[in-house]
Amino acid sequence: MLLTLEKVRQTVKEVVDTTPLIDIHTHLFAPQFGDLLLWGIDELLTYHYLTAEVLRIAPISLDEYWKMSKQEMAEYSWEHLFRRRSPVSEACRGVLTCLEKFGIDPTEKSLETIRRYYAQQKVDTFIDKAMDIANVKSMVMTNDPFDPQETPVWNQVGNSDPRFQAALRIDPLLLNWGVASDTIREQGFKVSPDFNDSCVSGIKKFLDHWGDKMNPRYMAVSLPPTFTYPDDSLCTRVIDSCVIPFAMERKIPFAMMIGVKKLLHPGLRLAGDSVGKSKIASVENLCLKYPNARFLVTFLSRENQHELCVTARKFNNLMPFGCWWFMNNPSIIEEMTRERLELLGLSFIPQHSDARVLDQIVYKWKHSRRIIGQVLGDKYVDVVRTGWPVTKEEIEADVRQLFETNFERFVSGQ
Numbered sequence: 001m002l003l004t005l006e007k008v009r010q011t012v013k014e015v016v017d018t019t020p021l022i023d024i025h026t027h028l029f030a031p032q033f034g035d036l037l038l039w040g041i042d043e044l045l046t047y048h049y050l051t052a053e054v055l056r057i058a059p060i061s062l063d064e065y066w067k068m069s070k071q072e073m074a075e076y077s078w079e080h081l082f083r084r085r086s087p088v089s090e091a092c093r094g095v096l097t098c099l100e101k102f103g104i105d106p107t108e109k110s111l112e113t114i115r116r117y118y119a120q121q122k123v124d125t126f127i128d129k130a131m132d133i134a135n136v137k138s139m140v141m142t143n144d145p146f147d148p149q150e151t152p153v154w155n156q157v158g159n160s161d162p163r164f165q166a167a168l169r170i171d172p173l174l175l176n177w178g179v180a181s182d183t184i185r186e187q188g189f190k191v192s193p194d195f196n197d198s199c200v201s202g203i204k205k206f207l208d209h210w211g212d213k214m215n216p217r218y219m220a221v222s223l224p225p226t227f228t229y230p231d232d233s234l235c236t237r238v239i240d241s242c243v244i245p246f247a248m249e250r251k252i253p254f255a256m257m258i259g260v261k262k263l264l265h266p267g268l269r270l271a272g273d274s275v276g277k278s279k280i281a282s283v284e285n286l287c288l289k290y291p292n293a294r295f296l297v298t299f300l301s302r303e304n305q306h307e308l309c310v311t312a313r314k315f316n317n318l319m320p321f322g323c324w325w326f327m328n329n330p331s332i333i334e335e336m337t338r339e340r341l342e343l344l345g346l347s348f349i350p351q352h353s354d355a356r357v358l359d360q361i362v363y364k365w366k367h368s369r370r371i372i373g374q375v376l377g378d379k380y381v382d383v384v385r386t387g388w389p390v391t392k393e394e395i396e397a398d399v400r401q402l403f404e405t406n407f408e409r410f411v412s413g414q
């Protein structure tokens with residue numbers, strides 16, 4: 001059915017809200033990973049996005065803060081960010097959206113009422129409930145072969161939960177050879193503390209081992225703003241000699257999340273990371289040098305977003321994805337989604353949740369879908385105004401590309 005100008009905006013909104021999606025980057029885990037899967041109100045309130053906010057205003061030293069238990073920290077956030085002032089920031093608003101969508105009455109502003117709701121939930125059904133409300137069909141985990149809490153689960157149980165897919169995360173391999181080589185050796189593969197050519201086959205065996213165990217959809221790393229490719233660093237050597245050959249052999253993309261200044265303020269721990277503008281030339285150089293490899297890329301700095309779109313116009317082996325971390329705010333999501341649609345049409349992946357707490361998929365997707373729907377609505381209005389006919393079925397197919405098929409096709413190399 002052809003859509004009139006009046007109908008088009010409402011139809012786009014409905015389609016964007018009701019199309020199931022793949023969440024291509026989260027920090028969530030299948031239930032067999034035990035405590036690695038975070039969920040519930042105390043985790044929501046101690047999310048590092050909120051920690052940074054509460055520590056700006058709290059009359060407390062960092063030492064005193066970190067001495068508190070998880071429950072006490074949650075109470076502290078609740079008191080300072082939700083009761084003593086209104087929760088207007090995006091991270092605070094996220095908690096409110098979760099309460100609303102899970103049907104928890106906030107009128108008393110009582111943490112005890114909320115805790116009672118969570119005490120009645122069972123993790124397995126809560127995963128289904130959250131996915132159902134967020135309309136998420138599957139989620140990609142972040143799987144770290146260097147993490148002693150995670151690796152035994154892969155070695156003993158593995159993942160057969162279809163709600164969760166794996167991604168092989170390799171940060172130490174590129175950024176901290178001391179740590180990486182110790183772990184690789186402890187796991188029984190031959191590498192020396194000083195990186196040299198003889199380490200390549202040990203790394204290859206290590207990657208093969210984890211590739212077989214995890215069956216990852218892609219490999220991934222987060223990189224600092226100073227990341228430069230090529231240069232004479234170990235990072236460049238490992239990318240050239242191990243990462244790209246492994247990714248090409250397995251026919252999976254290499255995801256680069258670029259622009260994080262790790263632990264800029266170490267006292268804030270996980271909340272202490274910051275942002276810097278990165279060099280798009282490194283991505284250009286990789287895409288040019290390896291036309292048969294595929295790169296999923298997101299930048300942390302607003303200043304890199306436009307040039308990422310332009311670079312993606314030059315390389316069909318480059319897929320921009322998501323509005324990452326400090327970009328995941330309504331004003332920036334709107335700007336990024338607009339410029340991506342204008343420069344790339346439908347050939348990008350508009351968002352990922354980066355959820356660290358299961359409940360967050362509900363708010364992150366609710367908030368992002370609203371903006372994506374509005375921006376897309378504007379674009380279809382522009383199209384219909386020219387007299388070009390648009391149907392609901394066409395909009396459905398377009399949104400499916402953004403929410404699912406662009407990822408599926410790109411990771412499988414189609």
Ligand code: RAT
Pocket residue numbers: 027142222257325354356
């Ligand atoms: O968004 C986040 O929660 C960050 O702390 C990081 O986890 C980042 O997304 C990453 O994957 O490194």
Ligand code: ZN
Pocket residue numbers: 025026027354
């Ligand atoms: Zn992440």
